[in-house]
Amino acid sequence: MRDPRSSWASPWLSGSIPVLVLAALPALLFVGVLLYFTLWAVVFSFTDLELFGRKATDWSFVGIENYERLFTRRGFLESLWTTLTFTFFSAIVGQSVLGFLLASTLRRYRGSMRGTIEVCLMLGWLLPDIVAAFLWSATTSKTGLVNQVILGPLGVEPVNFLNDYALQVVILANIWKGTAWSYLLYSAALDNVPGEVVEAAKVDGANGWQRTRRVILPIIKPHIGTNMLFITIWTFTYFPLIYAMTGGGPGSQTETLPIFLYQQSFSVGKLGYGSAISVAMLAIVGVMSIFYLRLLKEPK
Amino acid sequence: MSTDTRPSSATSAALAFMAVIWVSPFAWLLSNAFDTGANGQLRLPAEPGLGNFLGAMSGPALTQFWNSMFIGVGTATLTLVVGSGAAYALSRLRIPGRNGLLWSLVLLRMLPPTGILVPIYFAAQSVGLLNNLGIVVALTVLNLPFAMLLLKNFFDTVPVELEEAAHVEGASLPRILWRVVMPMSRAGLAVVWFFTFTSAWNEFLFPLLFSRTEDAFPMSIGLYSAFGRNGSIEYGFLAAFSIIYAAPAIAVYFLLRRNMNTGFAGVGVKG
Numbered sequence: 001m002r003d004p005r006s007s008w009a010s011p012w013l014s015g016s017i018p019v020l021v022l023a024a025l026p027a028l029l030f031v032g033v034l035l036y037f038t039l040w041a042v043v044f045s046f047t048d049l050e051l052f053g054r055k056a057t058d059w060s061f062v063g064i065e066n067y068e069r070l071f072t073r074r075g076f077l078e079s080l081w082t083t084l085t086f087t088f089f090s091a092i093v094g095q096s097v098l099g100f101l102l103a104s105t106l107r108r109y110r111g112s113m114r115g116t117i118e119v120c121l122m123l124g125w126l127l128p129d130i131v132a133a134f135l136w137s138a139t140t141s142k143t144g145l146v147n148q149v150i151l152g153p154l155g156v157e158p159v160n161f162l163n164d165y166a167l168q169v170v171i172l173a174n175i176w177k178g179t180a181w182s183y184l185l186y187s188a189a190l191d192n193v194p195g196e197v198v199e200a201a202k203v204d205g206a207n208g209w210q211r212t213r214r215v216i217l218p219i220i221k222p223h224i225g226t227n228m229l230f231i232t233i234w235t236f237t238y239f240p241l242i243y244a245m246t247g248g249g250p251g252s253q254t255e256t257l258p259i260f261l262y263q264q265s266f267s268v269g270k271l272g273y274g275s276a277i278s279v280a281m282l283a284i285v286g287v288m289s290i291f292y293l294r295l296l297k298e299p300k
Numbered sequence: 301m302s303t304d305t306r307p308s309s310a311t312s313a314a315l316a317f318m319a320v321i322w323v324s325p326f327a328w329l330l331s332n333a334f335d336t337g338a339n340g341q342l343r344l345p346a347e348p349g350l351g352n353f354l355g356a357m358s359g360p361a362l363t364q365f366w367n368s369m370f371i372g373v374g375t376a377t378l379t380l381v382v383g384s385g386a387a388y389a390l391s392r393l394r395i396p397g398r399n400g401l402l403w404s405l406v407l408l409r410m411l412p413p414t415g416i417l418v419p420i421y422f423a424a425q426s427v428g429l430l431n432n433l434g435i436v437v438a439l440t441v442l443n444l445p446f447a448m449l450l451l452k453n454f455f456d457t458v459p460v461e462l463e464e465a466a467h468v469e470g471a472s473l474p475r476i477l478w479r480v481v482m483p484m485s486r487a488g489l490a491v492v493w494f495f496t497f498t499s500a501w502n503e504f505l506f507p508l509l510f511s512r513t514e515d516a517f518p519m520s521i522g523l524y525s526a527f528g529r530n531g532s533i534e535y536g537f538l539a540a541f542s543i544i545y546a547a548p549a550i551a552v553y554f555l556l557r558r559n560m561n562t563g564f565a566g567v568g569v570k571g
Contacts, residue, residue: 010460012467013392019473020389027386030444034408037441040419102318105311113315120322126550128502130520131542134527135325138340138535145328145342176322237412240504244524258414266509271418278415289410 038282044275051269059272066276076277078252079260083236086171086256091235094175096227099182103190104212118183125180133244136173137162162246166254170242177241178234182227189223190216222296229292233285257281329539338536352540360514361522361541367432367511368501368518372548374436375500376493379447382440383492387451388481392460402452408445413505421509432516435506443496450495454488455481494556498549519545 013020045066049059070076102121106114124132139145140161147158161169193216201215217224239258242248248255248263255263257277265274324342332338333352335345355361390398420441424434458481466476482489504520511517517525523545527538 010392010464012464013473016473017393020393023385024389025385026382027444027448030382030441031405031408034411034416034441034445037416037419037423038411040422041416044418105315109315113312113319117315117319117322120319120326122553123326123550124322126498126553127546128504128520128549130502130504130523131546134523134538134542135329137527138533138538139325139328141340143340145324148341149324176325233410233412237414239414240520243508244504258412261414261417262505265418266421271422275418278412278418281412282415285410285412285415286407289407 041275041278041282044272045279047272047275049271049275051266051271053269062272066273067280069273070276070280075252075260075264076280079255079257082167082252082254083256085167086174086242086254087232087235090171090174090178091231092228094171095178095182095231095235096224098175099179099227100186102179102183103186104216107187107190121180121183124177127177129177129240130244132173132177133241136169136176137245140169163250166246166250170245170254173245174235174238174241178231182231185223185227186220189220193219225292225296229289229296232288232292236285236288237281329542332535333539333543335536338539340533340535352536353544355537356541356544360517361519363515364517364519364522365544367516368520368545370432371435371439371503371507371518372497372501374433375439375443376497378436378440379443379496380451380489380493383444383447384451384455384489387448388455388477390448390452391455402449405445405449409449411442413442417505417509420506424510430510430512432511432518435503435510435518436500438506438510439500439503443499447492447496450492451485451488454485454491457488458484491556494552498552501549 046061046063047059048055048062048065050056102117106117127135141147142158142160144161146161151157151159159165197215197219198211201211206214237258238256239262242254242256243259243262246254248259252260258281261274261277261281264270264277328342331342331345332340334348334350335343336349336351337347338345338352357365389395390401395401420438421430424430424438429437462480462484463476466480471479502520503518504524507518507521508524511521519541523538523541526541527533
């Protein structure tokens, strides 16, 4: 094992430390820039900086006015609620639960059924966001696939889903697009569950549900935690799919926080307020990360 | 308990239903792309042909393809070069507080790009980088923490003994890196390069903000502005364009499938 008192590097490298540090410098610079930008976002959030006009150059500090605005004006809280709904249904209920069900069911299948579903899940996941947005906009439009194949034959009047059920459609689209990640992660996790343990539970008379609940889920708990961490945060901050499909509309029905932030900053032009939204977002994501990381590190 | 080894017909039906839902958008896409008279319906091509693909590989569409290539290749290469320099040091040097450093990289990876959009926009504007080069730099900054973590994990798997042996034999550090470390971590480097390439290729947010002229549009913005436009939608062209746009990312995955999976699993568990 390593001697804790030894120097930074093994002897053969110790002569080259300056070179290694030099090689690491650009990366340090880039990471530094990232941190600097984050700090800058915080500073901007206390100003009345705007994109156009006089306040683009002649801005001043306004204290916590932008943060008050978050809670007193319409917009932020509604948007937060939309984001939470979107995240809960598309990431947690949709991707994670569906991904787990698929992973545990498909294990028992071999051959074409499993192959087809796996390839399609992966294709959805690999597809660029905008292609997925195009596919779902086109298939749910008034002349699209759903109306043509399902509602038409049933004699139902064509429905413009993106107008009437915007949030539901983007949630479905995101489940369709993102389930592969959870599926892959849970498949890998289930492969690591020792078969003997499950067999033993079976011998003891535990039924399928009890085995899942009491044996398998506790074993793969760390994987569930990791997965939840990744997908909630990704979904919470996910911009392209919804923006390309609905632009936040109709009205503000699908205006999740990233879209709200984008609109306020670059359409309305209120960069100070936009920064306050982004700081709030960073704070929420930070709290979620810490929450999940603590769950993960917790010894069992 | 036959249900455990042999799937019931109800589960099979449910799975078949899922398969149909997952497949049908792709079927729709293909049937429209290969139909020069496509109208957005799911049907056998009325006028089968490759005309749509020819259209999607010429004129402005071709320019957009090269713009996306520039962003993808540029970001991936810059990220790999900058990232591996630091990752090797992180892997081999016992820097005090290294674990804290790695955990902060994990946290940085979680940083939502939208959160720092305003400062990035301002910085790019003030140095005149509201263009594709600016996108490359911005995406490199954002991709770097994750790339460094991945690369560090890959360098960790190269046995130090080999490097020590080469050192004893009198090889210099650059030579060791080039002859020993590089070949042994080639798979890892490829994973990082292609992973970054894919994410930059798919990127939408930064081009939306940075690309000012139609000549500079990458494919994501080209597709977005085409189907977002009111009026008649050219389904055939857009379907073919979508397939061309999606192809590199998908091809990369299936080429690197095995490496990708180990890479993801490693990141997932080690955090």
